[in-house]
Amino acid sequence: MTRYVLARIGQAVLVLWAAWTISFFVLYVLPSDPARIMLGPDATDVTAAQLDALRHRYGLDQPVLVQYVQHLGSLLTGDLGRSIGVGRPVTQVIGEAVGPTVQIAVAGLLLAVVFGGGLAVLATWTRNRALGQFLLSLPPIGVAVPGFWFALLLVQWFSFGLHVFPAFGGEGPASVVLPAITLALPTGATIAQLLSKSLVQTLREPYVDTAYAKGAGRWRVQLRHALRNAALPALTVTGLIVGQLFSGTVVTETVFSRPGLGRVTATAVQGQDIPVVQGIVLVAAAVFVVANLVVDLVYPLLDPRVVLAGSRRRLREQDGAGTGTTPGATAGSATTAPQGAPA
Amino acid sequence: MTDTTQLALGRPGVLVADGVPGSPGVRSGATAALRTLAARPTLTVAAVWLALVVLAAVLPGVLTHHDPLAADPAAKLTAPDAAHWFGTDQLGRDLYSRVVHGTALTLQAAVLAIVIGLVGGSVVGLVAGFVGGVVDTVLMRLADVLLAIPSLLLSLTIVTVLGFGTVNVAVAVGVASIATIARIMRSEVVRVRTAAYVEAASANGNRWWRVLAVHVLPNAAGPVVVLAALEFGTAILAVSNLSFLGYGAQPPAPEWGSLVSTGRDFIATSWWLTTIPGLVIAVTVLAGNRIARALDTERRAVR
Numbered sequence: 001m002t003r004y005v006l007a008r009i010g011q012a013v014l015v016l017w018a019a020w021t022i023s024f025f026v027l028y029v030l031p032s033d034p035a036r037i038m039l040g041p042d043a044t045d046v047t048a049a050q051l052d053a054l055r056h057r058y059g060l061d062q063p064v065l066v067q068y069v070q071h072l073g074s075l076l077t078g079d080l081g082r083s084i085g086v087g088r089p090v091t092q093v094i095g096e097a098v099g100p101t102v103q104i105a106v107a108g109l110l111l112a113v114v115f116g117g118g119l120a121v122l123a124t125w126t127r128n129r130a131l132g133q134f135l136l137s138l139p140p141i142g143v144a145v146p147g148f149w150f151a152l153l154l155v156q157w158f159s160f161g162l163h164v165f166p167a168f169g170g171e172g173p174a175s176v177v178l179p180a181i182t183l184a185l186p187t188g189a190t191i192a193q194l195l196s197k198s199l200v201q202t203l204r205e206p207y208v209d210t211a212y213a214k215g216a217g218r219w220r221v222q223l224r225h226a227l228r229n230a231a232l233p234a235l236t237v238t239g240l241i242v243g244q245l246f247s248g249t250v251v252t253e254t255v256f257s258r259p260g261l262g263r264v265t266a267t268a269v270q271g272q273d274i275p276v277v278q279g280i281v282l283v284a285a286a287v288f289v290v291a292n293l294v295v296d297l298v299y300p301l302l303d304p305r306v307v308l309a310g311s312r313r314r315l316r317e318q319d320g321a322g323t324g325t326t327p328g329a330t331a332g333s334a335t336t337a338p339q340g341a342p343a
Numbered sequence: 344m345t346d347t348t349q350l351a352l353g354r355p356g357v358l359v360a361d362g363v364p365g366s367p368g369v370r371s372g373a374t375a376a377l378r379t380l381a382a383r384p385t386l387t388v389a390a391v392w393l394a395l396v397v398l399a400a401v402l403p404g405v406l407t408h409h410d411p412l413a414a415d416p417a418a419k420l421t422a423p424d425a426a427h428w429f430g431t432d433q434l435g436r437d438l439y440s441r442v443v444h445g446t447a448l449t450l451q452a453a454v455l456a457i458v459i460g461l462v463g464g465s466v467v468g469l470v471a472g473f474v475g476g477v478v479d480t481v482l483m484r485l486a487d488v489l490l491a492i493p494s495l496l497l498s499l500t501i502v503t504v505l506g507f508g509t510v511n512v513a514v515a516v517g518v519a520s521i522a523t524i525a526r527i528m529r530s531e532v533v534r535v536r537t538a539a540y541v542e543a544a545s546a547n548g549n550r551w552w553r554v555l556a557v558h559v560l561p562n563a564a565g566p567v568v569v570l571a572a573l574e575f576g577t578a579i580l581a582v583s584n585l586s587f588l589g590y591g592a593q594p595p596a597p598e599w600g601s602l603v604s605t606g607r608d609f610i611a612t613s614w615w616l617t618t619i620p621g622l623v624i625a626v627t628v629l630a631g632n633r634i635a636r637a638l639d640t641e642r643r644a645v646r
Contacts, residue, residue, distance in 0.1 A: 019488050022489070023492075026500055026501065027503065140629070140633075141629060143632075144625055144628040144629040146583050146603075146624050147584070148583075148584065148600075149618075152607060152617045152618075153617075153618065156618070244493075246493045247493045250495060250499070251584060265496065269503050274503065277500055277503050280496065281492055284496050285488075288493075289491060
């Protein structure tokens, strides 16, 4: 077990390093001249000497590999470079932005779990076919709606129509509500889709019949027997949800003019602030990797059927048509053997 | 199957999962297609809507006679009425014709993104799955790493380097989708490669490229085609997101995402400027996803 944990942590670090390396090569090597990009498209009256000075200051006059090693060295000491836009260390710029983003992300995730999960439970519990159909038709709409549009609709209704919540800003608990709802929509829809599918499958399992035979009520079976088992596969999309939330913050924080990571990202891209963009990529990859690591480590504790063997896991299938879900088939996790390949 | 399940989740209720190489569609022909449509009203609505969208992109003049750039200060910020179906903007330009004429830019960007993602992803997936060994491991680990970065952020990184504009946005969205498509293509190729008929084709003395093109690719393409259909909705959303953020088409060119972005300044007084173009985006994505789901069901039904 310890070996497995260490191996997984090692893989996580490896993924982070690789993500950082890819972003380095995309941002510093692909463009013909990062110094020009840093100055922006409007800088036309820059002399060659000034450009050279800039290149020298950021070490861009060095060979690529030397630059790479230098950047990697600073990264290991916790230095992500300096923002071109605001001139302060990237770690500082990002560090200040984390708090407000965590607020809306956590609130959004809670809303998504409660409402997405609630919808799935209700849609599979109800015996009213029309209601069930209606509820199940909502999540596909939720994932099709552009986030920025939904945010603007909320502003129209709740800020300018009903005057309940502020339309912008990051002050006070009321300012969290609308951004959190915006973030919750796609995430909640994803959770609802996955969970309702998994609930339908679970409710067909023999142990559900057993529970009924023993006299359990429908709610008890739904919540205590089915939901607990059906919720496990939902954990495998943690990485997807983290990505969704992150992408959501870029748009949400722009619409609501809130400070935060998304806002920092949008500003950095607007100003072609390469060091900040690279820092954000590292942070996003780190969140993804850590989330998946936690899920992978916790999963076997929640579902004892998952057998750990080195870095390979297999779900012992209960029957021929069992749900072949392996936890966290995501970056850095074990190679899953190609299934269904005829021998 | 894990790869595909994982990746298709969060998409509208479609699981591109395990499949057996299917024979090409049994039912074909226009009448069969019409009968299918009549039996499924939402699918029909989706198909009609997408046909209109394509018409708007190719021949916008058929749908509107207004000039999308002609300003009429006397009629600025008028609510939707008989003369201006979608109302007018702050310069008195007709919003309906701006949405219609904006379709081309949005659709071009989305289609370009899909082509880039599909070609790039298919090539990577084919090579990884067919060559196998170290090449496979390296390519798939690379895809894993790319999947660790949220796709919007990956697009934004590429936009930072390439600069702004519709084509750059399309490239950014397309490149960001390569990893997803590559993984699905690879898992399909691995599944098909070991099939008896592929072995037979090799044993019959076919060269590897012929085996790949004639036997492996057609049988592995099914889930990838469904995914490409799903990518249509995703690409429209991603392109709109980026142009809403201001990285796409620059004013005064009309484009769906930037129309909503401009309308934002008048949200307190003129609801139609944001609501209507946004609704058009949402309905288009919904229609694309509906068709993708139908394709998926069809593919599974055929086998």
